Amino acid sequence: MSPAVIAAAWLGLGLVASAVLRRRTARLVAVVPMVGAGLTLLAARSATTAVPLGGLSGISGLDRAGQGLLVAAGISMALVILLQPSIDVSIGRTIGVVGAAATIAMASSDPLITALALTAAIATMVLRWIGQSPGRATLAAGRVAGTGTAALVAASPFLPLTGFTTGDRPAVVAALLATGVAALLAIYPLGGWAAGIIGSLKPMEVAPWLVLLVPVVLLIAERVPGGVLGDGSPIFEHVLLVVGLGSAVWSGIWAARGPAPMRYGRVFMADVALCIAAVEGAVASPALTGALIIVVTHLCIAPILLRSEGAGLLWPRRVAWALLSGVPPSPTFWGRLLLLEALAAGNVGSTIAAVLAMALIFIASVMACSGRAAVIDGEGWRGRLPELAAWLLLAVGIAIGLAPQSLTRFVFGS
Amino acid sequence: MGVSAPLLSAAGVIAAVVAMMVDGRRAVAIAVAFLAAGLAPTAATFGGAPGAAVLGACGIAALVLAWAGWLGGRVLPWLSGLDPTIPAFAPAARLFGPRSARAFGAAVAVPIASWVSFNVPVGQVTAVEGLLFPIAYAWTCGVIRLLVARTLEDLAVGVAMVGIATGTAWLLRSGGDSFPGAVIACAVAPVAAFLAGWLHGRSSRKAHPFVEAQA
Numbered sequence: 069m070s071p072a073v074i075a076a077a078w079l080g081l082g083l084v085a086s087a088v089l090r091r092r093t094a095r096l097v098a099v100v101p102m103v104g105a106g107l108t109l110l111a112a113r114s115a116t117t118a119v120p121l122g123g124l125s126g127i128s129g130l131d132r133a134g135q136g137l138l139v140a141a142g143i144s145m146a147l148v149i150l151l152q153p154s155i156d157v158s159i160g161r162t163i164g165v166v167g168a169a170a171t172i173a174m175a176s177s178d179p180l181i182t183a184l185a186l187t188a189a190i191a192t193m194v195l196r197w198i199g200q201s202p203g204r205a206t207l208a209a210g211r212v213a214g215t216g217t218a219a220l221v222a223a224s225p226f227l228p229l230t231g232f233t234t235g236d237r238p239a240v241v242a243a244l245l246a247t248g249v250a251a252l253l254a255i256y257p258l259g260g261w262a263a264g265i266i267g268s269l270k271p272m273e274v275a276p277w278l279v280l281l282v283p284v285v286l287l288i289a290e291r292v293p294g295g296v297l298g299d300g301s302p303i304f305e306h307v308l309l310v311v312g313l314g315s316a317v318w319s320g321i322w323a324a325r326g327p328a329p330m331r332y333g334r335v336f337m338a339d340v341a342l343c344i345a346a347v348e349g350a351v352a353s354p355a356l357t358g359a360l361i362i363v364v365t366h367l368c369i370a371p372i373l374l375r376s377e378g379a380g381l382l383w384p385r386r387v388a389w390a391l392l393s394g395v396p397p398s399p400t401f402w403g404r405l406l407l408l409e410a411l412a413a414g415n416v417g418s419t420i421a422a423v424l425a426m427a428l429i430f431i432a433s434v435m436a437c438s439g440r441a442a443v444i445d446g447e448g449w450r451g452r453l454p455e456l457a458a459w460l461l462l463a464v465g466i467a468i469g470l471a472p473q474s475l476t477r478f479v480f481g482s
Numbered sequence: 483m484g485v486s487a488p489l490l491s492a493a494g495v496i497a498a499v500v501a502m503m504v505d506g507r508r509a510v511a512i513a514v515a516f517l518a519a520g521l522a523p524t525a526a527t528f529g530g531a532p533g534a535a536v537l538g539a540c541g542i543a544a545l546v547l548a549w550a551g552w553l554g555g556r557v558l559p560w561l562s563g564l565d566p567t568i569p570a571f572a573p574a575a576r577l578f579g580p581r582s583a584r585a586f587g588a589a590v591a592v593p594i595a596s597w598v599s600f601n602v603p604v605g606q607v608t609a610v611e612g613l614l615f616p617i618a619y620a621w622t623c624g625v626i627r628l629l630v631a632r633t634l635e636d637l638a639v640g641v642a643m644v645g646i647a648t649g650t651a652w653l654l655r656s657g658g659d660s661f662p663g664a665v666i667a668c669a670v671a672p673v674a675a676f677l678a679g680w681l682h683g684r685s686s687r688k689a690h691p692f693v694e695a696q697a
Contacts, residue, residue, distance in 0.1 A: 225663070235603075
């Protein structure tokens with residue numbers, strides 16, 4: 069199965085779903101990510117270019133890690149839709165474009181194609197966000213994330229750096245790549261634009277960025293090999309380390325003392341910032357495994373915690389927060405432990421910052437667990453279905469905590 | 483006859499300044515047309531006739547697609563949408579408005595582009611130093627336009643500027659992949675023009691009572 073076919077399926081189904089479905093059948097939008105995930109299962113890495121684009125290296129296919137990530141993200145996105153109390157069918161269009169762009173970005177081995185796919189995803193989301201809630205926060209998403217994709221696009225003509233591993237060219241390329249990754253993951257400026265959209269939009273509107281795009285960008289950033297950047301490698305690594313840790317601490321503080329509806333978004337941003345800081349800033353190998361465990365955990369519990377607090381699922385939410393707390397045997401314990409191990413191999417400053425961020429995430433999780441919200445649970449078997457689905461997801465989360473490396477190997481192949 | 487780098491730079495700078503300052507319903511199409519014209523001499527220097535043709539086609543496609551998008555947005559019976567020229571938020575009254583910020587940004591972009599053009603070589607086969615100025619200037623102006631954006635139109639203009647500048651930079655690589663890379667990067671600009679035109683068409687259409695009732 070060619071990645072282009074998978075992307076076309078995402079895009080086509082997304083457009084059809086938003087045009088055909090009505091309010092009563094809105095939940096069928098979940099078919100878009102489910103079919104996308106199903107088709108991605110059939111994808112295989114081919115030696116030849118799947119989609120030739122002239123002299124460009126083009127779209128070569130999905131590797132095992134990319135395939136696993138896209139399948140997990142697709143299933144998670146479908147569950148986010150199914151567990152929402154209400155759905156606006158026009159979100160299908162955004163989900164379709166973002167899913168297609170994520171597939172292309174992950175399958176491409178050319179920096180220009182990857183950057184343009186990410187540009188398409190961000191442009192689609194920003195258009196929707198500004199349409200839904202015009203304001204300073206949504207416009208900031210367009211400004212900052214748009215600048216990030218522009219930086220990635222600008223880096224493409226300078227790559228590869230064969231023969232130019234010293235001097236200003238690798239430094240400029242590294243700065244552009246670091247800007248792009250930091251802006252897309254919202255770790256610059258300290259989670260600013262993402263915090264704004266999480267605060268001003270419904271969780272469902274943020275889900276395509278949070279579930280489909282962030283894990284893909286994280287994995288793409290990990291694939292920027294230090295050796296290729298030459299003299300620019302320290303710039304890329306150190307910028308992401310410092311900005312990532314700063315953003316993790318800042319998001320941790322706001323997760324602990326900010327409003328409850330934004331708490332999950334802040335914890336997610338803190339975790340992503342820790343992952344990118346450790347994966348790029350620490351040369352030790354445990355960082356990637358830790359980051360993958362954390363990503364899978366978030367994909368597992370995002371459908372529960374992206375549901376508004378007053379819409380039921382009181383106990384599943386509490387268990388989900390417990391899984392995020394970092395207390396063993398929660399999966400985040402193992403993930404953060406591996407990140408800490410990698411960061412500790414670097415310097416003591418980054419270790420202290422990471423421990424501080426993790427402590428703040430723990431405090432935020434405890435506060436979320438102990439919170440009492442007035443919730444109305446559904447009556448009858450139809451009302452109980454979301455609860456059943458939530459408990460099944462939590463069972464998967466607990467299984468990840470009990471066998472973290474086996475499950476990440478099952479999903480990512482390594 | 484040798485290439486006059488100052489002339490190439492002047493053409494690029496004038497085009498980028500126009501693209502930076504243009505506002506209104508046709509801003510994306512105008513910005514793309516000017517940038518394509520301003521960067522075409524640079525593209526022709528390194529990409530020959532095909533290089534200039536890429537930018538020419540990009541400019542024409544932007545004009546046609548902006549009009550097609552506007553027409554499509556007006557004709558198709560969907561809900562009237564967001565006007566891309568209306569600011570997403572209303573800032574407090576200030577001494578200097580958005581155009582002043584853009585003019586200041588265009589001035590700041592000059593030393594940045596100058597440093598890039600004289601210090602960062604581009605090209606797989608041969609290093610081309612000093613001739614990157616108009617491209618780096620257009621790209622920096624595009625990013626500044628994105629950063630100070632107040633409307634969807636501003637964002638679309640910024641994205642289009644970045645696309646054309648990057649496409650021209652791909653022509654300077656002078657490798658086997660430079661031409662397809664330039665085409666793909668430049669394609670961003672007509673797409674941005676189409677989207678802006680589409681949004682204009684939707685917002686300028688009179689609301690149909692039946693459609694509004696359905697909403």
